[in-house]
Amino acid sequence: MATTNPHGGTAQQIQLPPLTDGPHRRRLGLIALVATFGGLLFGYDTGVINGALNPMSADLGLTPLTEGVVTSSLLFGAAVGALAGGRLSDGWGRRKTILLLAVTFFAGTLVCVFAPTFGVMVVGRSLLGLAVGGASTVVPVFLAELAPYEIRGSIAGRNELMIVIGQLAAFVVNAIIGNVWGEVNGVWRIMLSVAALPAIALFVGMLRMPESPRWLISKGRAADALEVLSLVRSPERAQAEMDDVKHLAEEEEAAHQTRWSALSDKWIVRILLVGVGLGIAQQLTGINSIMYYGQTVLIEAGFQSSAALIANIAPGVIAVVGGVIGLWLMQKINRRTTLLLGFSLTTICHFLVGIASIALPVGNPARPFVILLLVVAFVGSMQTFLNIAVWVMLSEIFPLHVRGFAIGVSVFCLWIANALLGLFFPSLVAAVGITGTFFLFGIVGIVALIFVYTQVPETRGRTLEALEEDVTTGAIYTVHKTPTTAR
Structure with a gap:
């Protein structure tokens, strides 16, 4: 397949050898498992407040x-962590940044x-937020840069799966501890302490x-990059990918592009705005208001x-299913099809929750169960079609030389939207009830x-390098409306 290069020409066709099974595939799976403990911590630390908040308040x-x-101090901290984590990972490396995040999670x-x-609780939640935000930026990039393009979606998407597993773990731990030891003073401290275990596992693991091979190439460490690729690819595939990524890195270096100078390119700005828009749209579905305040919504x-x-x-x-x-x-x-299906289904669920809240007034015995069913349908639609797709797209749409910076900006905006919703959701429900709240979510969905x-x-279905070449010329908006055979 021919692709355009950053200077407007056409790149030479490069056919990568096919993927093969073997020890290198198992090593890739192990790396993905260890790295996604960051996602598990992300999920547990954001979900545990759901059941811990009531006894903590008392x-x-x-x-x-x-x-x-x-609740929102973690989310505002995550916004800062996302921006800082992306920039730190560009300069310091993906692996070292994840190690630092593990220490921050534990602290x-x-x-x-x-x-x-x-006051001390807000400080602690803010620290967790820095780690959560950094993990939400760095782990998906680390996975996407290690994964072959053919299975990049399923590898990078594992982080989002681990996030919802972490949230489910928080809900189960809260339910067990809350119902068994609910009368114990400081029961919420036990709920929070469980997060120390995956933090230790992430650090040790x-x-x-290894480091991301694409980051190593961007730093001129070609021999180290080839060594890493050889761990997770067949020898022929490792060398072919090495040549492809190195060629593109040399073109970028010749163009003297940095993350700030790249913003003078209208196509880089446009793809950055796409990333920001995806992050904000995902959060304004209200999914995390259910994950943080689900107990409050169900009591209502x-x-x-x-x-x-x-x-x-x-x-x-x-969410896990x-x-x-x-x-x-x-x-x-296709990613676009998945996103369109997801926003359609979640928007329908929002309006149905609002209608059910009107049709079944408080006191109707069917009300709590119907609303629970619709909330479950909303969460299922969100996790099936939207959350993984959004995080995968954020990890793959940005060029290498601005990838950490651009995903950091996008996820910063995502977390600011999340934080504002987390801060004002209780007041919103108090002011307009479930009905008005979910109708507002539905309008945003449209x-x-x-x-x-x-x-x-x-x-x-395309390599990160092929995507990068089309992003830097704007061809991705005109030529590749549907995926073609990847180079």
């Missing part, structure tokens, strides 16, 4: 406002577990993992507090559908 004397501050957990006051729907804690496991289970299906879809369906249809390009 112990620390929190008000509705300070509850929102405790933040300890501060939260032993927090005596509201990453000590033995009519469940008792303890029953809501147990019922809250259902969205967590469907949807994540597994979503990984499979990454290899079967806007997101228009954005995806008109602005988001297709990326499935």
Whole structure:
């Protein structure tokens, strides 16, 4: 397949040898498993507040406002962590940055577990936020840069699957601890402390993992890059990919492009805006308001507090099931099609929740179960069609020389939207109820559908280098509306 180069010409055809089975495939799977402990921590630390908030509020004397501050402090910290993590990983390396994030996860957990006051809890949650944001930026890039293009979606998407597994783990741990030791003072501290275990596993595991070969090439360390590629590819495939990536890196170096000078290129700016738009649209579905305040929503729907804690496991289970299906879809369906399906289904669910809330007033015995069913359908649609697709696209649409920076900016905006929603969601529900809240989410979903249809390009089935060449010329918006045979 011929592709355009950054200077407007046509790149030489390069046919990569096919993927083969062997020890190198198993090594790639092990690297992905270890790295995605960052996603597991992301999920647990964002989900654990769902059940820990009520006993924490009683112990620390929190008000509705300070509850929102405790919840959103992690999210604002994540916005900073995403931006800093992306830039740090460009200069320091993906692997070393993930190791630093593991240490930050552990430190933040300890501060939260032993927090005596509201102020210390906010500090601890902010530290966790820095780690969560950094992981949300660096881990998907690390996986995408290690994965062969043929299975990049399923490899990079494993991080999102681990996020929802972490959230489900938080919901299950909360339900068990909350119902068995619910009367114990400081029960929420036990809930929070569990996060220390995967933080230790991530640190120990990453000590033995290799660096991203594409990052090594960008730093002129070609021999090290080939050594890493040889661990996770057949010898012929490793050398072919090496030549392809090295050629593109040399072109970028000759063009003297840096992350800031690249922003003078209208096509780089446009793809950055696509990344920002995808991140914000994903968050404004309201998915994380369910993950953070699911118990609150279910109590509002009519469940008792303890029953809501147990019922809250259902969205967590469907999120994992949807994540597994979503990984499979990454290899079967175009990214744009997946996103359009996802936003269509979640928007329908939003309006149905709002309608059910009107049709079944408070006191109707069917109300809590119907709303729970619709919330589960919403979460399932979100995890099956949207979450994995968005994170995979953010990991693959940006050129190498601005990849860490650009995904950092995109995920920074994603986390700011998440944080604002986390901060104001309790007040929004208090002001307009479930009905008004979900109708607002539905309106935003319609806007997101228009954005995806008109602005988001297709990326499935192509190497990162082929995508990069089309992004830097704008051809990705005109030529590749559907995937073609990858070079």
